[in-house]
Amino acid sequence: MTTAGRPIDGSSERLDRPALVLRGLEKSFGDVPAVDGVDLEVRQGEFITLLGPSGSGKTTTLRMIAGFTRQSAGTIEIDGADMSQVPPYRRDVGMIFQNYALFPHMTAAENIAFPLEMRRASRSEIRRRVAEALALVKLEGFGGRYPRQLSGGQQQRIAFARAVVFHPRLLLMDEPLGALDKKLREALQLEVMHISRQLGATVIYVTHDQEEALVMSDRIAIFNRGRIEQLGRGEDLYDRPVSLFVADFIGDSNILRGWFERDGDGGWLVRDASRWRVGAAATARAALDGDRAAALVVRPERLRIVDPGDAGAAAAGANTVEASVRDVLYLGSIRKYELTLPDEQTATVRQQVGGNERVWQPGARVRLTWAVDDEVLVSDPGGRPSRPGDVPTAPLA
Amino acid sequence: MTDSWRQPRRLLLVALGALTVFFLMAPTLVVVPMSFTASNALTFPPEGLSTRWYEKMVTDPQWSTGFLNSAKVAFLTAILATVLGTLAALGTVRGRFPGRGAVNGLILSPLIVPVIIIAIGMFSVFVRWKITGSIVGLVLAHTALAVPFVVVNVATSLRSMDRNLEQAAQSLGAGPVRTFRRITLPLILPGVLAGGLFAFITSWDEVVVSIFLTSARFRTLPVEMWEQVRQVVDPTVAAVSTTLLAVTTTLLLLAFVVRRQAPAR
Numbered sequence A: 001m002t003t004a005g006r007p008i009d010g011s012s013e014r015l016d017r018p019a020l021v022l023r024g025l026e027k028s029f030g031d032v033p034a035v036d037g038v039d040l041e042v043r044q045g046e047f048i049t050l051l052g053p054s055g056s057g058k059t060t061t062l063r064m065i066a067g068f069t070r071q072s073a074g075t076i077e078i079d080g081a082d083m084s085q086v087p088p089y090r091r092d093v094g095m096i097f098q099n100y101a102l103f104p105h106m107t108a109a110e111n112i113a114f115p116l117e118m119r120r121a122s123r124s125e126i127r128r129r130v131a132e133a134l135a136l137v138k139l140e141g142f143g144g145r146y147p148r149q150l151s152g153g154q155q156q157r158i159a160f161a162r163a164v165v166f167h168p169r170l171l172l173m174d175e176p177l178g179a180l181d182k183k184l185r186e187a188l189q190l191e192v193m194h195i196s197r198q199l200g201a202t203v204i205y206v207t208h209d210q211e212e213a214l215v216m217s218d219r220i221a222i223f224n225r226g227r228i229e230q231l232g233r234g235e236d237l238y239d240r241p242v243s244l245f246v247a248d249f250i251g252d253s254n255i256l257r258g259w260f261e262r263d264g265d266g267g268w269l270v271r272d273a274s275r276w277r278v279g280a281a282a283t284a285r286a287a288l289d290g291d292r293a294a295a296l297v298v299r300p301e302r303l304r305i306v307d308p309g310d311a312g313a314a315a316a317g318a319n320t321v322e323a324s325v326r327d328v329l330y331l332g333s334i335r336k337y338e339l340t341l342p343d344e345q346t347a348t349v350r351q352q353v354g355g356n357e358r359v360w361q362p363g364a365r366v367r368l369t370w371a372v373d374d375e376v377l378v379s380d381p382g383g384r385p386s387r388p389g390d391v392p393t394a395p396l397a
Numbered sequence B: 001m002t003d004s005w006r007q008p009r010r011l012l013l014v015a016l017g018a019l020t021v022f023f024l025m026a027p028t029l030v031v032v033p034m035s036f037t038a039s040n041a042l043t044f045p046p047e048g049l050s051t052r053w054y055e056k057m058v059t060d061p062q063w064s065t066g067f068l069n070s071a072k073v074a075f076l077t078a079i080l081a082t083v084l085g086t087l088a089a090l091g092t093v094r095g096r097f098p099g100r101g102a103v104n105g106l107i108l109s110p111l112i113v114p115v116i117i118i119a120i121g122m123f124s125v126f127v128r129w130k131i132t133g134s135i136v137g138l139v140l141a142h143t144a145l146a147v148p149f150v151v152v153n154v155a156t157s158l159r160s161m162d163r164n165l166e167q168a169a170q171s172l173g174a175g176p177v178r179t180f181r182r183i184t185l186p187l188i189l190p191g192v193l194a195g196g197l198f199a200f201i202t203s204w205d206e207v208v209v210s211i212f213l214t215s216a217r218f219r220t221l222p223v224e225m226w227e228q229v230r231q232v233v234d235p236t237v238a239a240v241s242t243t244l245l246a247v248t249t250t251l252l253l254l255a256f257v258v259r260r261q262a263p264a265r
Helices: A010-016 A058-066 A108-118 A123-136 A152-164 A182-199 A210-216 A234-239 A244-249 A280-286 B003-029 B031-035 B052-059 B061-094 B100-111 B115-129 B135-159 B163-171 B176-204 B208-213 B221-231 B236-260
Strands: A020-029 A032-042 A047-051 A073-078 A093-096 A170-174 A203-207 A219-224 A227-232 A254-263 A266-271 A274-278 A292-298 A304-306 A319-330 A334-340 A346-352 A365-370 A375-379
Touching: A020 A058, A032 A058, A032 A227, A047 A058, A047 A182, A047 A210, A058 A073, A058 A093, A058 A170, A058 A203, A058 A219, A093 A152, A093 B163, A108 A123, A108 A152, A123 A152, A152 A182, A182 A210, A203 A210, A210 A234, A219 A234, A219 A244, A227 A234, A227 A244, A244 A254, A244 A292, A244 A375, A254 A274, A266 A280, A266 A292, A274 A319, A274 A375, A280 A375, A304 A319, A304 A346, A319 A346, B003 B031, B031 B236, B052 B061, B052 B236, B061 B100, B061 B135, B061 B176, B061 B221, B061 B236, B100 B135, B115 B135, B115 B208, B135 B176, B135 B208, B163 B176, B176 B236, B208 B221, B221 B236
Parallel strands: A047 A203, A047 A219, A093 A170, A170 A203
Antiparallel strands: A020 A032, A020 A073, A219 A227, A254 A266, A254 A292, A266 A274, A292 A375, A304 A365, A319 A334, A319 A365, A334 A346
């Protein structure tokens, strides 16, 4: 799906134009802002997930794109056309709901035919496209059944077929797999992803399940308090979170809070008697304005446990911290250690189970070590000065 | 284990229930055997067995005209009340406007306001409009009395309906009118039909307002009965009562059956 080599001229306008553009989108219910300035540009054929905790504004954003909720401010552009004042039935957007929202008084085939009838397709075309859509979701032969005669997974497939059969310009999904059990959910995640790619559909997918987001999406928009906190590929979000919120929300994180001091290209994170080296790349990405409260984020699989007396085990220049093992959890392919740091904070370490690795027992005094390149520096808006005499940071916004 | 003390209480409850049902039903059911009497007087227990009063009811033009008038008024009332009541229910359940609660209360008020007060009020206005003693006036009056039953039934259906279905229809390209016709109406239809049947029954056996708004030339069946009972006590009244009862009971049962047909969600 590359656009390389295609001339940028009128003939390719359709494909070069973004499928969806949100600009300064806002929605408040009474005085409470639910969506507080969302900007987003989605390419044709892209699978974007809006991910965030409940109440972060992701569903409200989706409902504004669908047209069910009127925005308080900002614009919505679909395929280059301003949709801000267009009612939902003229937006040409397919929507899939968590509770499927199949029409109970119509059969599966009649449900799928509905959007085609609304577009005044001919009877023969409807028959052909309904059959195609049923085949697409592997439910040939189920067309005559009523929704109540179908399982949850089958109902969601029919809902999917109904939403794509008219080739909408956008496919919106509001936690579509949330009501299904884990196994079925995982199977359908792959299916939804494959069929969407196969159709070349542009998908806006809402979920609060980070694993689902990582599996399915081209890009993920992390929502927090009505704003997009970070937008990027799953790897970007996992390896280079821009804030404590993102680091905490995506995957497990070890967070060391302290006070950042600039030193040349890099710097140091200082807390009490401890100092940890911060690399130049991490410092540049964090772009902190001078010395201030900050935190280091290290993923559990990037931490290594070494013997505290074994000075050579930690690579030269690596950061270390003292810890004691609290729990060892054996999870089959990995072993998970929960450790206590000197200041009663906890840390998590994931160790691959291979058979030769050293296994630590609860109560063991150890040292944790990690490479400077494996840490991410983020500002810590809730942080406190770590040294006496430091001025407090600005209050939390 | 608790049956030892539960059993007598349970028996008492059943007995009390049976007694209540008997007191409610007995006066109504007494007319049924009375209508089959062979004698010329309205007596209980009936003397002999005959269907002559039913014959008289069918052949006597006074009764058959009344029957026809009642059916016409009830039918028109049912249609008008169903349309208005359904729209009112849509407005009060789905609409968001100031004074919604007050409007809802006003629509339901005929259920609470004494019928005689409604009758006097309507009579004084309808006299000025010159629509007393006509089918138009009576249908309008009965519609006002019947609308609350439709509103209550349809509102219940609307509240139990998943609103996502309407939004799904809209996202699939159906405008408000087509969404209502293809999705909302079919799903609330049991409520609409039940409301319509209740509206029919309301008009069918209404007597207080009808006494005020009918004339010697235009009488409904209950009014005819009222007039006859005051003059000659003829067992035909019992036959007519039994017929009325049969129609009402049938329609009520029908309404309950229809109400249960709500599609599974």
